[in-house]
Amino acid sequence: MSKALIIGAGGVAGVVIHKCCQNSEVFTEICIASRTKSKCDKFKEELQSKTATKITTAQVDANNVNELVKLISEYKPDIVINVALPYQDLTIMDACLATKTDYLDTANYEPEDTAKFEYKWQWAYKKRFEDAGITAVLGCGFDPGVTGVFSAYAQKHYFDEINYIDILDCNGGDHGYPFATNFNPEINIREVSAKGSYIEDGKWVETEPMEIKRVYNFDKVGEKDMYLLHHEELESLAINIKGIKRIRFFMTFGQSYLTHLKCLENVGMTSIEPIMYEGKEIVPLQFLKAVLPDPASLGPRTVGKTNIGCIFRGKKDGEDRNYYVYNVCDHQECYKEVGSQAVSYTTGVPAMIGAMMVLTGKWKKPGVFNVEEFDPDPFMDALNKWGLPWTENFDPVLVD
Ligand code: NDP
Numbered sequence: 001m002s003k004a005l006i007i008g009a010g011g012v013a014g015v016v017i018h019k020c021c022q023n024s025e026v027f028t029e030i031c032i033a034s035r036t037k038s039k040c041d042k043f044k045e046e047l048q049s050k051t052a053t054k055i056t057t058a059q060v061d062a063n064n065v066n067e068l069v070k071l072i073s074e075y076k077p078d079i080v081i082n083v084a085l086p087y088q089d090l091t092i093m094d095a096c097l098a099t100k101t102d103y104l105d106t107a108n109y110e111p112e113d114t115a116k117f118e119y120k121w122q123w124a125y126k127k128r129f130e131d132a133g134i135t136a137v138l139g140c141g142f143d144p145g146v147t148g149v150f151s152a153y154a155q156k157h158y159f160d161e162i163n164y165i166d167i168l169d170c171n172g173g174d175h176g177y178p179f180a181t182n183f184n185p186e187i188n189i190r191e192v193s194a195k196g197s198y199i200e201d202g203k204w205v206e207t208e209p210m211e212i213k214r215v216y217n218f219d220k221v222g223e224k225d226m227y228l229l230h231h232e233e234l235e236s237l238a239i240n241i242k243g244i245k246r247i248r249f250f251m252t253f254g255q256s257y258l259t260h261l262k263c264l265e266n267v268g269m270t271s272i273e274p275i276m277y278e279g280k281e282i283v284p285l286q287f288l289k290a291v292l293p294d295p296a297s298l299g300p301r302t303v304g305k306t307n308i309g310c311i312f313r314g315k316k317d318g319e320d321r322n323y324y325v326y327n328v329c330d331h332q333e334c335y336k337e338v339g340s341q342a343v344s345y346t347t348g349v350p351a352m353i354g355a356m357m358v359l360t361g362k363w364k365k366p367g368v369f370n371v372e373e374f375d376p377d378p379f380m381d382a383l384n385k386w387g388l389p390w391t392e393n394f395d396p397v398l399v400d
Contacts, residue, residue: 002359003029005077005101007062007092008084009039011183011296011340012106012141015348016083016355017043018338019386021051026356031075033058034084062088068095077101081355083348085184086110086117093125093136102134102364104354106141106347107187108232112272117191117232119370126368136368140354141347142327143169143249144233146388147310148372149350149379150325151241154312156376158323161243162314166399167231170252172221173304173331173342179260180293182302182343186285192261193270197230198248199238210258214250214399218307219391220328226250236370243314250399264288295344302331302341311396324396327388337387346388353382 004027006016013032020027030053032040040057048055060071062084072080072095082092082105089109096103110117122138129136139145147167155162171182181188196207212228231249238244264270271284309326327346334345354371357363363374371379383390 001028002026002079003031003075003077004079004081004355004359005031005033005072005075006081006083007033007060007088008082009034009036009043010083011344012347012351013083014043014296015338015340015344016081016351017047019349019352020355021047021053021055023352023356023386024052026359027053027352029054029056031056031058031077033060033071035059035061063091065091065094065098068092069098072096072099072101079104079355079358081351082106083351085187087112090121093122096134096136097125097128097132100132100134102358103136104140104351104358105138106145106351108139108144110190119232119235123368129368130366133366135358135364135366137354137358137363137374138368138370139232139236140351140371142308142350143167143231144236145347145350145354145371146308146327146383147233148237148240148370149376149383150310150390151237151312152372152374152376153380154310154323154325155241159312159314159316159321162241162312163243163245164311164313165237165241165244165247166311167233167247167249168216168218168226168307168309168311168326168399169250170216170218170221170224170226170307171343172218172224172252173302173306175293175298175302175341177293178256180298181295182298182341183295183347185289185292185295189261189270189285189288190272192229192251192253193265194230196228197234198228198246199234199244200246202238210253216250216399217397218252219326220305221307224252225255226252233370237372240370240372248399296340299331299335299339299341302335305330306342306346308346309390311398313398322394322396322398324393325390326393327383327390329388349386349388350383353379353386356382
């Protein structure tokens with residue numbers, strides 16, 4: 001008997017909502033609250049007759065702590081699942097503290113005016129969450145999220161120490177547009193146009209955007225170009241996994257995407273610096289978002305598969321050991337099941353599972369945590385059950 005408040009009604013939220021409704025035994029009631037209430041109502045209309053989960057909806061501005069506290073105090077959820085935007089993480093955490101409610105999100109806080117994402121702002125809440133006796137689970141999508149669970153699982157079952165982690169995020173999907181982003185364009189473009197970085201011997205090494213390229217042959221997808229990016233889980237995994245010497249994150253991009261992005265960058269369209277246009281201040285990247293296809297509309301047209309996983313290299317009983325664990329997800333199968341493509345699906349399913357872990361007491365402890373700090377086993381079982389089965393390879397091709 002649990003109640004969850006889901007904040008946001010975009011691509012990822014849609015999957016969380018569908019999955020909670022499939023899992024009515026745990027999620028007996030959900031409230032969908034977002035800036036645009038009509039989007040919440042649409043989910044309710046679509047799903048209420050098909051699920052035992054009782055659905056309510058609400059309008060909320062998640063930048064406003066008072067509004068959030070009022071909503072949480074009235075609805076009294078057991079957990080708040082934040083699938084709005086990273087900009088809202090701190091206000092929602094403040095409201096959870098004020099109401100002593102557990103919290104989960106899928107992306108770490110970044111201030112709107114600097115494209116720099118790191119955990120320091122949210123880790124600063126640790127003591128206050130401990131004192132309030134409530135749990136915050138940070139970054140519980142796929143990457144970050146499942147990649148952290150994979151790392152904890154590798155550490156628990158296969159290694160005495162893990163020295164190298166390569167996280168490989170491959171999207172072999174094709175939506176047929178010359179240029180579109182698979183999730184929120186503003187967040188996506190901020191991420192990929194930033195400098196790359198990785199951790200080596202305890203230090204961050206910075207690269208130019210897309211400077212390091214490798215080619216990898218992904219199971220069920222084939223050969224793809226992939227590029228080294230900065231990614232938020234590097235920061236927490238370097239601390240929480242024993243013996244790390246180097247940890248890198250690679251994402252695949254097609255040539256058309258990169259050529260369009262370069263062109264948009266060259267003309268200034270990806271800038272987050274406000275400019276004046278016809279007497280009104282606009283942010284070029286936000287304007288670009290308005291003209292690009294809505295990621296939620298890509299579902300019906302995207303074909304192909306994603307393959308996301310981690311390659312670990314380390315030692316067990318004094319011997320070298322390699323281990324690759326990954327999930328393959330099919331865009332069209334996701335669309336048939338929940339009306340979204342695989343990028344939203346692979347984020348939303350882990351968010352539902354993480355909330356279930358907290359609600360069922362498996363991941364319940366006071367404080368602020370990254371996913372790799374919890375027992376990975378029940379989460380790994382749930383991935384197989386709820387739509388993201390994983391595959392292991394003990395002799396993978398390594399990335400040089
Ligand atoms: P969308 O843009 O599709 O949805 C965001 C939703 O948040 C919209 O419904 C939007 O409302 C709502 N929202 C925005 N601002 C506010 C506000 N102030 N108050 C209330 N609601 C608000 O994004 P996605 O669904 O693609 O992404 C959701 C989150 O998931 C993001 O944080 C993203 O970074 C993260 N993510 C994580 C991944 C992972 O693997 N860990 C992968 C992909 C995404 P409105 O409808 O009015 O615009």
